[in-house]
Amino acid sequence: MLTIPERIRTLAASAxxxxxxxxxxxxxxxxxxDERGRPVLLVRPGEALHGLRDDAVVxxxxxxxxxLGQVEHPRGLIEVQGWAQAVPESEARGAAVAVAAHTADEAxxxxxxxxxxxxxxxxxxxDVGQVVYLTGRDSGVLDADDYLEATPDPLAxxxxxxxxxxxxxxxxxxxxxxxxxxxxxxxxxxxxxLDRYGATVRVDDQLLRFPWPTPAHTAxxxxxxxxxxxxxx
Numbered sequence: 001m002l003t004i005p006e007r008i009r010t011l012a013a014s015a016x017x018x019x020x021x022x023x024x025x026x027x028x029x030x031x032x033x034d035e036r037g038r039p040v041l042l043v044r045p046g047e048a049l050h051g052l053r054d055d056a057v058v059x060x061x062x063x064x065x066x067x068l069g070q071v072e073h074p075r076g077l078i079e080v081q082g083w084a085q086a087v088p089e090s091e092a093r094g095a096a097v098a099v100a101a102h103t104a105d106e107a108x109x110x111x112x113x114x115x116x117x118x119x120x121x122x123x124x125x126x127d128v129g130q131v132v133y134l135t136g137r138d139s140g141v142l143d144a145d146d147y148l149e150a151t152p153d154p155l156a157x158x159x160x161x162x163x164x165x166x167x168x169x170x171x172x173x174x175x176x177x178x179x180x181x182x183x184x185x186x187x188x189x190x191x192x193x194l195d196r197y198g199a200t201v202r203v204d205d206q207l208l209r210f211p212w213p214t215p216a217h218t219a220x221x222x223x224x225x226x227x228x229x230x231x232x233x
């Protein structure tokens with residue numbers, strides 16, 4: 001299994017900013033997550049964070065979703081707590097790309113082209129203090145070091161692509177394989193999560209874990225391991 005810090009970093013990497021609070025007060029939220037797992041925010045003039053000191057206490061709520069059929073389900077809820085700081089000008093373009101992955105906003109161009117001007121949008125990121133998480137049966141708190149030093153699953157991008165393909169085109173095979181593994185007919189079956197250590201399958205409202213015999217180290221290994229579950233029937 002992925003460790004809890006690895007799993008939370010993996011979820012955060014694809015999560016969207018759902019809510020933002022500044023010193024306990026709700027504020028408009030738009031942003032993404034950078035390569036280190038730090039929330040990055042686009043803040044417009046007139047919004048709470050725009051004119052505040054750099055050490056304002058901020059909580060950013062991230063939500064990782066899974067679409068099954070036409071219905072969205074939450075995979076993980078993550079609250080990153082910390083202090084807002086200006087993104088250095090040398091790193092502003094990378095921060096803008098992280099925001100644009102979730103929010104295509106023309107104000108990003110303004111933030112880059114007029115960086116540092118008092119009336120320009122600002123790019124801020126969190127100096128992480130701690131991370132509160134709720135995902136499946138797991139909930140808890142990670143300190144900043146555990147969160148920032150963890151790395152997302154290196155096969156996450158491949159896993160998401162394969163998972164989407166299986167759920168769109170091979171659910172009958174998945175249902176057959178899961179039924180065979182359980183020794184009984186399974187109900188409504190979807191692939192829920194996929195990583196280098198195994199697959200998590202949603203059967204009706206339950207999540208069932210199927211670990212691989214050995215961890216997958218490449219995209220090909222991951223696809224081969226999943227094929228073993230699909231062909232169990």
